[in-house]
Amino acid sequence: MADDDSGEFRAGQTGLIVRVPEAEAAVRVWRDRLDPSARAGVPAHVTVLFPFLDEARIDSGTCAAVAEVIGRHPSFETRFDHCGRFPGILYLAPRSDEPFRRLTEAIAERWPEAPPFGGRFAEVVPHLTVAQGQDDAVLDGVEADLHRQLPVSGRVTSVDLMVHDGVRWQRRVCFGLR
Incomplete structure (x- = not known):
């Protein structure tokens, strides 16, 4: 979820993600080896917003507000048929x-105090991270393998609130799209 090579998460961090279970067969082996968030329990996903609010701020009112914002958006089909890169990062890009x-x-408009990726990037690019913190030669090999397994398609019907407990990421709430 962090999209950097630190792999360091802290207890109480939260994030909102769209799970992409249809991609697991294609990316699991690579994510388990080359993505710290996978080793910390985060499934194949596209990040909606990370970091979100600290867990101490997540109460029933916050969950109701997230559900209301997410619930305004329709379910949709998604398709990943190509890879993209950031420096040291390989990802699947949604068509x-x-x-x-x-x-x-x-979500960022409703909670401006929680900008995507802490405000580090001028533009947020939706993606499913496969490997991070790797040199181009490693990423080239992973990408060649992934191309044989694409496309991956699925239907997005929900957004999950993930919470780090100090060791692993856990799903706390699932918010349905309309």
């Missing part, structure tokens, strides 16, 4: 990233 962008924008 159409607009529905993911709209979710991120809606």
